Amino acid sequence: MTTNSQTPLLSRLLGRQHSRTSPLALLVRNRLAAAGLVVLCLVVIIALITPWLPLPDPNATQPSDRLISPFTAGHWLGTDQLGRDILSRLLWGTRVSLVVGIAATLVAAFVGSTIGIMAGYFGKRVDSMLMRGIDMMMAFPYILLALAIVAVLGPGLLNALYAIAIVNIPFFARNVRGVAVTLRNREFVDAARLSGKNHFLILVTEILPNVLPVIVITMSTTVGWMILETAGLSFLGLGAQPPQADLGSMLGEGRRLISTAPFVSTVPGVMIFILVMSINLLGDGIRDALDPRLKAGALRRPAARTRTSAEARQAVQYKQKGVLDVRSLRTEFHLDNQVHRAVNGPTFSIEAGECLGIIGESGSGKSVTAMSLLGLVASPPGMIMGGQVNYRDTNLLGISDNDLRRYRGGELAYIFQDPLSTLHPLFTVGDQLVEAMRAHYAISYTDAWKKAVALLEEVRIPNATKRAHSYPHQLSGGMRQRVSIAMALANEPKLIIADEPTTALDVTVQAQILALLNRLRDDKGASLMFITHDFGVVRQVCHRAAVMYAGEIVEIGPVEEILAQPAHPYTRRLISCVPDVGRKTDKLEEIPGLPPQVNNLPEGCKFADRCDLVTDQCRQAPIELETLNEQHQARCIFAKEMV
Amino acid sequence: MATQLWRYIGKRLLLLIPVLFGLSLIVFFIMALIPGDPAQAILGSYATPENVARLNAQLGLDKSLPEQYLTWLGNIFQGDFGRSYHQNRPIIDIIAERFNATLILAGTALVLCSIFGLLAGIISASRQYGVIDKAITLIVLIGISMPAFWLGLLMIMLFAVEWRLLPASGMFSIYGGGDLPDLIRHLILPAGTLAFIATGVIARLTRASMLEVLRQDFIRTARAKGLHERRVIYRHAFKAALVSIVPVIGIQAGFVLGGAVYVETVFQWPGMGSMLVNAISTRDLLLVQGGVLVIAVAYVLINLAADVVQFILDPRVTA
Numbered sequence: 001m002t003t004n005s006q007t008p009l010l011s012r013l014l015g016r017q018h019s020r021t022s023p024l025a026l027l028v029r030n031r032l033a034a035a036g037l038v039v040l041c042l043v044v045i046i047a048l049i050t051p052w053l054p055l056p057d058p059n060a061t062q063p064s065d066r067l068i069s070p071f072t073a074g075h076w077l078g079t080d081q082l083g084r085d086i087l088s089r090l091l092w093g094t095r096v097s098l099v100v101g102i103a104a105t106l107v108a109a110f111v112g113s114t115i116g117i118m119a120g121y122f123g124k125r126v127d128s129m130l131m132r133g134i135d136m137m138m139a140f141p142y143i144l145l146a147l148a149i150v151a152v153l154g155p156g157l158l159n160a161l162y163a164i165a166i167v168n169i170p171f172f173a174r175n176v177r178g179v180a181v182t183l184r185n186r187e188f189v190d191a192a193r194l195s196g197k198n199h200f201l202i203l204v205t206e207i208l209p210n211v212l213p214v215i216v217i218t219m220s221t222t223v224g225w226m227i228l229e230t231a232g233l234s235f236l237g238l239g240a241q242p243p244q245a246d247l248g249s250m251l252g253e254g255r256r257l258i259s260t261a262p263f264v265s266t267v268p269g270v271m272i273f274i275l276v277m278s279i280n281l282l283g284d285g286i287r288d289a290l291d292p293r294l295k296a297g298a299l300r301r302p303a304a305r306t307r308t309s310a311e312a313r314q315a316v317q318y319k320q321k322g323v324l325d326v327r328s329l330r331t332e333f334h335l336d337n338q339v340h341r342a343v344n345g346p347t348f349s350i351e352a353g354e355c356l357g358i359i360g361e362s363g364s365g366k367s368v369t370a371m372s373l374l375g376l377v378a379s380p381p382g383m384i385m386g387g388q389v390n391y392r393d394t395n396l397l398g399i400s401d402n403d404l405r406r407y408r409g410g411e412l413a414y415i416f417q418d419p420l421s422t423l424h425p426l427f428t429v430g431d432q433l434v435e436a437m438r439a440h441y442a443i444s445y446t447d448a449w450k451k452a453v454a455l456l457e458e459v460r461i462p463n464a465t466k467r468a469h470s471y472p473h474q475l476s477g478g479m480r481q482r483v484s485i486a487m488a489l490a491n492e493p494k495l496i497i498a499d500e501p502t503t504a505l506d507v508t509v510q511a512q513i514l515a516l517l518n519r520l521r522d523d524k525g526a527s528l529m530f531i532t533h534d535f536g537v538v539r540q541v542c543h544r545a546a547v548m549y550a551g552e553i554v555e556i557g558p559v560e561e562i563l564a565q566p567a568h569p570y571t572r573r574l575i576s577c578v579p580d581v582g583r584k585t586d587k588l589e590e591i592p593g594l595p596p597q598v599n600n601l602p603e604g605c606k607f608a609d610r611c612d613l614v615t616d617q618c619r620q621a622p623i624e625l626e627t628l629n630e631q632h633q634a635r636c637i638f639a640k641e642m643v
Numbered sequence: 644m645a646t647q648l649w650r651y652i653g654k655r656l657l658l659l660i661p662v663l664f665g666l667s668l669i670v671f672f673i674m675a676l677i678p679g680d681p682a683q684a685i686l687g688s689y690a691t692p693e694n695v696a697r698l699n700a701q702l703g704l705d706k707s708l709p710e711q712y713l714t715w716l717g718n719i720f721q722g723d724f725g726r727s728y729h730q731n732r733p734i735i736d737i738i739a740e741r742f743n744a745t746l747i748l749a750g751t752a753l754v755l756c757s758i759f760g761l762l763a764g765i766i767s768a769s770r771q772y773g774v775i776d777k778a779i780t781l782i783v784l785i786g787i788s789m790p791a792f793w794l795g796l797l798m799i800m801l802f803a804v805e806w807r808l809l810p811a812s813g814m815f816s817i818y819g820g821g822d823l824p825d826l827i828r829h830l831i832l833p834a835g836t837l838a839f840i841a842t843g844v845i846a847r848l849t850r851a852s853m854l855e856v857l858r859q860d861f862i863r864t865a866r867a868k869g870l871h872e873r874r875v876i877y878r879h880a881f882k883a884a885l886v887s888i889v890p891v892i893g894i895q896a897g898f899v900l901g902g903a904v905y906v907e908t909v910f911q912w913p914g915m916g917s918m919l920v921n922a923i924s925t926r927d928l929l930l931v932q933g934g935v936l937v938i939a940v941a942y943v944l945i946n947l948a949a950d951v952v953q954f955i956l957d958p959r960v961t962a
Contacts, residue, residue, distance in 0.1 A: 008700035034879035136665040140941050143901030144919075148673050151931040187812045228790055232905055235792045236920050251793060255909070258796055277788035284720055301771045301857045304872040376863055401872075416867075421860040426882050426957060436868045471958040487868065550714040 003103075033285020039262035047095045055088040059243045066189035067261045080264050081257060089245055090267055096274070100161050100239075101227030105219055107165035108226070112172025113215050117207055119173065120180025121199075134170045135230045142167055143229065148538050150238045157230075157246065160239035168222055175218045179211045213290045224276045231272050244581045247272045258292065302378035305401055306331075306371075313398035320390045322349040323527050324373075325496055329387035329617075331365075331372045333598075334380070339597045344370045344551035345387065350495065355521060355528040357542035357559065359535060359574065363595055366531050367549035368601040374408050391495075410440050413488035417500040423472040429456075429483045430468030436490040443484035455486040459516060478509035478638045482516070489520065502537060514540050535578045538562060545572045545632070550596055550606035553625070557632030565643040567626070567634035569611045572642075605636070613638055647722065651954050654949055662943055666735020667719070670936045671712050674928055706838045718813075723935035734933040742937065744814055745914035747900045748907065751830060752837035756899070757892050761885075762844045769876050771854065779846065787843035791902045795836045795909035802832055812911035833910040837902050841895055848891050852884040859883070886957045893949025897942050 062083035069249040070078040070086075077086040113357075137145065146163040153159035183189060192202045233239040234248030242249070247268040253266030287540045295500040312330075331343035350356045358366045371377045373389050373396065389396040396407060424432060425537075426565040433452035437443055438624040443451070449468065456464035472480055481501060488496050498517065502510040506563040520543050521528050530542055538545050538559055546556040547568065555568040573591045596602060605611070605617040611618070617637060626639040636642070664684050682698040683690060699705050702725075703714050718725070724734035729960065767779045803811035810829050815821050865879045866872075904916035911917065915934050922930040956958050 136662075136669060139662055139666055139943055140669075140935075140939050141897035141900040143904055144897075144938055147904065147919055148670070148921065148935045151919075151928060152673050152676055155924070224788065228788075232792060233791060235790075235905070236908060237924060248790075250937075251790075251796070255796060258800050262800050262804075265793070265796055269790065269796065273785075273788055273791050274927060276790070277784065280784060280788050301768060301854050302862075304866060304875070312795075321954060370863045371863075372721075374867065376867055378858070378863075405871065407869070408867055414864075414867040416860065416864060418860065422864045424861045424879055424883070425959060426886070435870065439869045439871070439874075468941065473959050 028284045030288065032281050033288075034285075036278040036281025036285065039274060040282055043094065043275055043278070046091060047098055048092040050095055052324060053091070055084040057086040058084060058245070060084060067257070068535040069262070069267070070160065070263050070267075077267050078261075078263055080254065081261075081462065086264065086267055088175045089250060090271055092246075093245045093247045093250050093268060094271055096157070096240065096244065097227055097231055097248070097275070100157060100230045100246065104161045104165040104168070104226045104230060106224045108163070108168035109172050109215055109219050109223070109259065110166070111123050112169040112218075113176045115169065115173040116176025116178075117180050117203055117211060120177040121184055121203060122182060123181070127181075130173070134173045137167070138169075138170045143232070145227065146233065147238075150233060152636055155238040155241060157234070157240045157244065158232050160233040163233065164226050166189070167229075167516075168226060171222055172215065172218050175214050176211050178208055179214045183207055183210055183450075217287050217290055219281075224279035224283060227279070228272065228276050234626070247275075255594055278627040295480050300380050304381070305375040305404065306377040306379040306382050306384050308375065308384040308397050309386060312329060312384050312388065312395075314388070314395065315398060316388065316390050316393055317319040317393050320349075322354070323391070324529070325349040325388075325390040326369075326373070327388045327390070329369060329372055329389065330385040331368050331377055331382060332385050333382055338599045341601055342382075342551055342598055343372060344549065344601070346546070346551070348546050348553065348556060350527045350529055352494075352527055353521070354544065355530055355542045357538035357545040357550060358529065358531045359533065359545055360532055360548035361539055361574075361591075361595060363598070364548040365598075366548045367499050368551075370414075370497050370531050370547070373497065374412060374414070375404060376408075376414070393470075394485045406440070409436055409488075409493075410491045411494045413491070413493035413496050415484050415488045415496060415498040415501045419477065419484045420472060420504075423480060423483060426471055428469050428473070433468070433483075433487055433490055436487050440491045452486075453636075455489060456483070458607045459486045459520075460512075461486075476509075477505050478512065481509075481513055485513070485516065485520070489524070491499065492524065493526055495529065496521075497529045497531075500533070501530075503532070510537075517541060531558070535575050547574065550601060550608065551598060552635060554607065555632075555634040555638070556625075557628070557634075561632055567632065567639040567643050568607075568636045569613055569626055569642075570607050570639075572636070648951075648955065651960075652951055655950060659943065659947065663874060663940065664782055665921050666939050666943070667716055668712070668721065670932055670939070671715055672708075674932050675708060675711070687880065691836050693730065718771055719936070724936075725929040727922075727927050727930045728735075729922070729930070730736040734930050738915070738933055741913060741915045741918045741934075744912060745900070745903055745907070745916060745938075746941075747814075747826070747830065748833055748837065748912055748914055749896070749903050751834040752841060753892070753896055755834060755838035756841035756845055756895065759838065759847025761881075761888070763842065763846040764851075765876065765881060767846065767850040768853035768857065769862040776850075783843040783846045784839075786839050787847075789840060790905075791836060791840045792909055794839065795833070795906055797894070798832045798836055799909070814913055833906045833912050835898055836909075837906045840902055841899050842900070844895055845888065845892060849888055852887045853880055856880045856883045886953060889949050889953045890946075893946040896945040896949075900938055900942055 011574065033454040046602040057528075062079070065075070065079050065083040066080040068075050070076065072078065075085050075087070077090060079087055080089070110234070113132050115134065119127040146167045149163035150159055171290055185503065187201060190204050192206050197205070230239055231246065231248030231251070234246050235252040237249070237252055240249040250268040251265050251272070254261075254268065257264045262506065301526070326349065327347045328345040329343055330341070330345055333340040333342055344452050346369055348356065360366045368377055368382070371386055375384070375397070384397060387397070391407070391412065396404065423429065425436075430449055430452045433455060434448040435444060437451060438445070438447045455462045456467060461467050461482050462477060467479070472483070481504075484501070502513050503519070505513060514537065517528065520526070528541070530538070532538060542559050544557060545559050545562055546553045547562070547570065548554070551572050555562060555566065555571045562571060563575060566575055577591065591610060596606055596609065602608065602619065604621055605607055605623045607615070608614045608618045623635050623637060625635050626637070627633050628639060630642060666717060682695045682704060686694055703711055706714070722735050724738065726732065727737055729735050730737060763779045763783065767776045770776045799811045802809045809832050810816065811832070812825065814829050816825050816829075857876075861883075862875060862880055865875045870879070899953065903914060904920060906912065907914045907916035908920050915938055919931060919934045922928075922934065
């Protein structure tokens with residue numbers, strides 16, 4: 001029970017669970033955060049030892065020593081308008097500001113987290129009552145509410161502290177409630193409830209440890225604010241009252257001297273800035289370390305084109321076959337110092353007007369192969385390491401970005417799997433079609449719109465004139481996929497690359513879309529590269545099929561021949577996975593085991609671990625494609641015996 | 644579309660009623676919590692008991708709290724916020740005088756910080772981890788960590804005292820001013836200060852949501868269509884990111900209105916912020932009450948506007 005119920009902050013910080021690198025290590029590795037930590041520690045240590053430092057009394061006035069410039073012996077930072085030593089006042093003032101800021105944070109964290117935990121845990125009426133109140137507070141501009149509170153309580157440092165703490169309560173309440181709500185019905189909370197613990201005990205022993213990280217994140221992101229804002233109130237004369245001084249009131253007093261003695265206000269200003277900046281740097285570091293979503297550069301932005309090695313960029317060196325001729329394509333993902341070899345040298349070509357099916361399980365590298373053709377693999381982490389993609393005697397991997405853009409959506413067009421996420425949610429479908437055309441040739445918006453409507457009619461969208469004004473979310477899944485197809489057809493492509501275009505659709509719609517694709521390919525004489533995991537679909541639309549496994553083509557040949565005489569054990573398995581409606585089968589086959597990890601591929605046959613026919617020879621060296629006839633090849637040493 | 648928009652605005656205005664009601668409750672009761680006798684607080688400690696009693700009756704403070712609240716609310720609906728005891732004139736007049744100045748200052752700052760924040764965020768995201776990204780990140784961090792009141796002082800020191808380029812205080816020149824160029828000259832420093840502080844949050848958020856959006860499938864589709872990368876970023880990615888940024892710009896308006904308190908004080912800008920600070924130090928509590936309420940209502944309305952913009956941008960939001 002306890003191991004499950006507690007993800008305590010400490011062990012998360014030390015990374016005992018789940019994460020490979022501990023957040024503390026991440027924090028230190030983050031140079032900016034580490035710098036913030038060092039500076040903050042320095043400031044805190046100096047503030048702590050201030051009473052024992054040989055400094056003049058910060059409040060001792062000496063009218064004869066008014067406004068001495070900095071870097072004078074005895075007064076390193078000069079003196080203010082009353083002859084008080086600025087260095088001494090600065091350090092004492094920093095102490096006050098730190099204490100007030102941290103105290104305000106603790107008060108806000110305590111009250112806000114209590115509200116958040118209660119609202120999240122009890123839910124229902126408690127939740128709505130508490131959170132309504134919090135919403136109300138947030139309807140005020142932040143500092144204004146603090147001003148109103150100080151107005152009521154009267155100026156003074158303690159009142160400023162309360163005011164700042166109160167206006168920060170909502171941040172804690174909201175963040176903590178967000179997590180507490182998700183915990184309310186978790187098993188370990190139920191178990192604690194069943195074991196007879198009362199609400200208070202459950203809140204303290206079960207809920208609190210789990211919301212601690214959120215509290216810490218919120219504290220680290222608000223404490224800088226609170227120091228800044230209390231200083232602000234003091235600056236306005238509403239916080240620290242003379243003779244007591246914090247950084248804000250020092251600035252406020254120095255303000256009148258900016259033309260004669262600017263250092264009087266500059267010194268505390270710099271200190272506030274250093275303090276808040278170091279806290280913010282550290283706070284960002286803490287947030288990154290504790291918030292798993294932001295960990296380890298997870299949010300790298302993909303470039304416009306997949307990075308491609310010099311080897312893959314070489315010009316074509318042989319006579320091209322068919323419309324598209326792909327040779328030994330290799331695409332890898334470089335993640336966490338590991339290399340995931342997703343595509344390992346498939347070689348295939350597509351003839352004019354032909355449909356080639358690429359078939360395999362998810363993770364077999366078929367989509368990455370398709371994306372690699374036009375450099376659409378997310379990069380980083382993707383990288384095309386080698387091979388060639390030849391179209392019209394040009395290696396697409398080697399051409400300039402501008403040239404590549406002309407092919408994308410022009411002669412070579414894509415249809416993606418899930419049209420809800422692949423169409424832009426905020427533009428009408430007509431607009432997206434128009435954009436596809438106008439990216440490739442000069443045509444007025446109105447003319448392109450007419451063409452777009454015609455395209456929508458061509459893919460059999462009823463009432464196309466009206467539908468063109470629809471947004472993707474207003475269409476059904478089948479209609480959306482028709483829009484994607486229309487978009488692919490917009491510039492009369494020579495080759496359409498369809499990446500599981502029917503997977504997200506239900507069966508009847510699937511059949512319609514397949515029929516549509518078939519008809520369009522016939523009408524337009526375009527070639528089709530059809531990626532799927534379903535042999536049933538391949539049989540309906542494809543002339544030839546290539547079976548992929550662990551990034552390799554394990555069998556390629558005419559569809560009818562492969563279906564009749566599969567020459568690779570994996571192909572056989574895949575075919576028997578398809579439920580045959582016409583024929584009665586006793587059970588649905590499945591393939592035992594899992595595909596190999598692409599960051600740790602075996603030397604020999606990659607299917608060996610899941611194969612019934614495996615021998616020692618299979619594991620020793622890479623298996624070459626065996627030629628069965630001019631059209632049909634398979635990557636298995638038993639290929640000839642199997643057919 | 645247009646009818647849906649009006650329906651949405653209508654619905655949001657209806658939802659505003661309880662919010663405004665709550666705001667007025669909070670503002671009223673904060674003031675009601677003043678320790679001791681408010682009339683005493685207003686008149687000072689040397690007031691005679693008769694005067695205190697008379698003022699109490701005059702203000703309706705001898706009645707019960709709910710009664711007082713209703714009277715107060717009723718008066719406010721008629722534009723009567725009470726009288727300022729320090730300046731001895733109707734609060735509504737003082738606010739009317741001051742409101743425009745804050746609107747000009749905060750409005751300019753909000754526009755500036757939105758433009759710069761969005762631009763900085765987009766540029767930062769499209770050059771992630773490049774030199775420009777790092778420079779922007781650093782400037783943003785400085786802006787977030789900088790106290791508005793100190794930055795204002797620095798601006799005065801440099802631009803007004805040292806280089807004598809721009810006026811240090813006020814809204815118009817005392818002699819020969821009063822036209823638009825004069826106002827702009829006075830506006831540059833305070834609005835710039837306020838905008839610089841407020842830009843950071845928007846820039847950070849824009850960068851983060853752009854990075855998030857750029858990983859989405861529809862961006863890959865846009866690239867697969869053969870669009871120029873500029874168009875992918877500024878049209879496809881930016882529009883999608885903007886949907887999550889607009890509400891934050893609304894929230895940022897609250898930050899700008901609050902920051903105006905410091906900036907108005909530093910630059911002696913004759914707006915609501917400096918009025919509030921003066922009112923607090925002179926214990927002119929009715930003026931504080933009125934000022935806070937008016938600014939809070941303005942803030943709520945700005946957020947409503949932000950929601951309406953979001954509704955227009957995102958067809959998935961339903962009325």
